[in-house]
Amino acid sequence: GAVVSQHPSRVICKSGTSVKIECRSLDFQATTMFWYRQFPKQSLMLMATSNEGSKATYEQGVEKDKFLINHASLTLSTLTVTSAHPEDSSFYICSARGSPGTNYGYTFGSGTRLTVV
């Protein structure tokens, strides 16, 4: 089955620093990766969609200069939270989708709990 690995699972950083989160599809090629943020007791909020080799598409209200997304290969996408602030503390989850026509639907990574102090 499709497996998506996300690291780190937890990170605590100081306000003003940057944090990078990695998302890898281990056994399939992910043509598209999605990045979500989830606050406590709320549903997933899509932040951006990235296709391999092209610029990410950000949802309305998400600052592209603050949340840098790189999808340089078919198996790796990264999200960098730049100049983090306490309000950026959240649960960040990636999801990878295989090529259309494959059975690899949407597979989620295990998530990253970010705490900015």
Next chain:
Amino acid sequence: QKEVEQNSGPLSVPEGAIASLNCTYSDRVSQSFFWYRQYSGKSPELIMSIYSNGDKEDGRFTAQLNKASQYVSLLIRDSQPSDSATYLCAVNTRSNDYKLSFGAGTTVTVRA
């Protein structure tokens, strides 16, 4: 109107009973429908996907899709305490770049 709406919870059922979860969606051309289970502090895991009208069964789970009514449901038979979680309904359409639209989720508690 929200794209995906789920019946408000929380839903409490006794062990062994059937838990019934409902979901409606607004985009008539939606193509793929998913039910995810999310335990507290964890990421969602796929339970069922359904693409055509009718029922789809997988173990104790049955998904039902009615595109005319824009309705998809999930039944959990013989509910177990381990089924206690939040269940998320998700829908996608090709016209929306295959993005998943999520409902707010329904929290299910199975009482032992």
